[in-house]
Amino acid sequence: MNASYRFVAYGLVMMFVGTSLTACSTAPKSQASRDILQDKARLTVLEQADPSLNSFLRDRSYAYAVFPEIGKGGFIVGGAYGRGVVFRGDDFLGYVELNQGSVGLQAGAKTFSEILAFADGPTLNEVRNRGEFTLGANISATALKAGAATAVNFQDGMAVFVKPSGGLMADLSVTGQKINFQSPSGSEAVTASATQPANQINTDPAFQNRFHSEVQNPGR
Numbered sequence: 001m002n003a004s005y006r007f008v009a010y011g012l013v014m015m016f017v018g019t020s021l022t023a024c025s026t027a028p029k030s031q032a033s034r035d036i037l038q039d040k041a042r043l044t045v046l047e048q049a050d051p052s053l054n055s056f057l058r059d060r061s062y063a064y065a066v067f068p069e070i071g072k073g074g075f076i077v078g079g080a081y082g083r084g085v086v087f088r089g090d091d092f093l094g095y096v097e098l099n100q101g102s103v104g105l106q107a108g109a110k111t112f113s114e115i116l117a118f119a120d121g122p123t124l125n126e127v128r129n130r131g132e133f134t135l136g137a138n139i140s141a142t143a144l145k146a147g148a149a150t151a152v153n154f155q156d157g158m159a160v161f162v163k164p165s166g167g168l169m170a171d172l173s174v175t176g177q178k179i180n181f182q183s184p185s186g187s188e189a190v191t192a193s194a195t196q197p198a199n200q201i202n203t204d205p206a207f208q209n210r211f212h213s214e215v216q217n218p219g220r
Helices: 003-022 031-046 051-060 121-130 205-216
Strands: 063-073 077-088 091-103 110-118 141-143 158-166 178-182
Touching: 031 051, 031 063, 031 077, 031 091, 031 110, 051 110, 063 091, 077 110, 110 121, 121 178
Parallel strands: 141 158
Antiparallel strands: 063 077, 063 110, 077 091, 091 178, 110 158
């Protein structure tokens, strides 16, 4: 393959990635799809079965965004995309969309879930009001495993937890992730107190078992 052909091919791939990362709206179009996304987001938190994470989200976080599934893959160009939901305790606040484009040698498809915790109301409002918020280089991700949240501290008012669910995840970098927020009505404001903790997360085993069953077997 000569240099000019490689240049054209690279340009076409970049156009495709750019288009695919921007073509989707923040919230799913149908109400049924929105309900499913909310259910999957709640289930993502419940399935962690990590008391330290539940405590972190309940006692230390003002609110948190849950991305049940983010796809990332490619051999020359790697890009990631996923939709999520913002909660304050058990209360639904809105939808979020994540885009991450990167160029490098990334072999193999990767799928992971991500939880983005907000330390306080002003941090959440900054993400909501900016239109497209970009995570900085000083925000790192913590791999989700038992007890991992115990030693986590907020960086720039945020904390990120990531759990690979498919493929190899050698790189847990979240630098450059772009977050878009959409409130339920599209214009509803999210007002926040800087110090008020999140509402109680329902960690009752009976609730978790019933909720898990209903999500896995809808309509039954």
